[in-house]
Amino acid sequence: MPERITEHYERHAHAFDNERRKRFAERAWLDRFLLGVPKGAPVLDLGCGAGEPIARYLITHHHPVTGVDVSHEMIALCRTRFPRERWIVADMRSVPLAGPYGGI
Structure with a gap:
């Protein structure tokens, strides 16, 4: 199953990106999230x-x-x-990461 998901995103990456860029439903949630993240602290974005x-x-x-x-x-x-940011191609379930992160 994970391979099929990966293949789907590989095939449709640009179309998915175009749709995601049109809407930003997470803004209010991110504003609340950032209240708990120290200023300037690194953030880990899984499934970015x-x-x-x-x-x-x-x-x-x-x-x-x-x-x-x-x-x-x-x-x-x-x-x-x-x-300038760090981008990793990996399955989020098994990627080894060095922290710490102010938020995930």
């Missing part, structure tokens, strides 16, 4: 997709982002958009 809109929002609020996604295509978009 192409980085829009969540990683962008975190970055604009001065939080370094480490993003993890199983899709090479999605991570390639992240690396193009946000080259």
